[in-house]
Amino acid sequence: MDLVLLAVGAIFVNNILLAQYLGNCPFCGVSKQLSTAAGMGVAVIFVTTLASIFTWLVYHHLLVPLDITYLKTLAFILVIAALVQLVEIFLKRHSRVLYDALGIYLPLITTNCAVMGIALLNIKHELGFGSMLVFAIASAAGFALAIILFAGLRERLLLAPVPVAMRGTAIALVTAGVMSLAFLGFAGMVQ
Numbered sequence: 275m276d277l278v279l280l281a282v283g284a285i286f287v288n289n290i291l292l293a294q295y296l297g298n299c300p301f302c303g304v305s306k307q308l309s310t311a312a313g314m315g316v317a318v319i320f321v322t323t324l325a326s327i328f329t330w331l332v333y334h335h336l337l338v339p340l341d342i343t344y345l346k347t348l349a350f351i352l353v354i355a356a357l358v359q360l361v362e363i364f365l366k367r368h369s370r371v372l373y374d375a376l377g378i379y380l381p382l383i384t385t386n387c388a389v390m391g392i393a394l395l396n397i398k399h400e401l402g403f404g405s406m407l408v409f410a411i412a413s414a415a416g417f418a419l420a421i422i423l424f425a426g427l428r429e430r431l432l433l434a435p436v437p438v439a440m441r442g443t444a445i446a447l448v449t450a451g452v453m454s455l456a457f458l459g460f461a462g463m464v465q
Contacts, residue, residue, distance in 0.1 A: 277408045284412035286460040290388045291420040292453055297388030301421055302446060311425030313372045315418025317365070317380065319411065321357050322389050326410035328353045329393040330403065350393050358383045388417055424453060 290296050297318075304314040329350045337343045362380050365373040373380065383389060392413045396406045427449050436445050 277405065280405060281408050281412035284409050285416040285419065286457060288413075289416040289420055289457050290392060290413045291417050292450075292457045294391065296391040297386050297417055300382055300386060301424065301450070302443070303382075305421050305425040305428055305446075307375075308422065308425045308429055310375045311421045312418075313375060315421050317361060317383060318386065318389065318417050318421075319414040321354070321361055321383050322392055322414035322417075323407070323410050324357050325350075325354045325389055326393055326396055326406060328357070330396055330406050333397055346394075346397065347390075350390060354383075354389055354393070388413075420453065420457075424450060427453070 284290075288294060291298070291301055300314055300318075305311045329346075332349050332353060333343070333346055337346055337349060358381065361383070362373070365380065392410055395413075396409060399409075401409055424446075428446060431445055431449065440448070
């Protein structure tokens with residue numbers, strides 16, 4: 275039951291994007307089309323899960339025994355950058371359409387603070403391996419959910435009569451704020 279609450283909390287209550295405001299660059303940049311947003315969501319889930327596994331292992335089996343935990347940020351950056359390069363090579367070879375659609379935003383996963391934030395939160399909350407895995411997958415799924423919902427709303431906004439002054443980025447940011455408030459409604463579910 276604790277793992278279910280951890281997952282629900284990571285997806286809805288403490289959504290990495292809408293409650294903790296991590297990962298806003300790809301959120302605004304890739305969310306213009308639903309297909310691209312879904313691809314980015316899947317890529318973030320994959321990278322975040324692998325990055326969390328490897329950073330947890332590096333922290334607990336290398337940094338802690340050597341008493342060099344102060345190097346965790348540097349070590350985590352290296353692990354995440356290497357994983358993103360592997361994902362980029364894989365997509366370029368096996369899904370050229372998604373690779374082209376994501377464009378510059380795929381390498382931006384390397385600097386996506388949501389991926390790094392989840393890895394650091396795993397260590398901060400002193401989660402065991404199983405709890406860390408559930409938290410990482412759920413947090414990344416929350417990111418994917420938010421970006422896909424936002425992309426769907428942005429596609430519908432293209433058809434709506436939006437005042438000239440509010441078109442583009444302005445209405446996108448207002449919509450993101452309203453989505454954040456909507457997710458705030460889940461705050462009473464899980465602490």
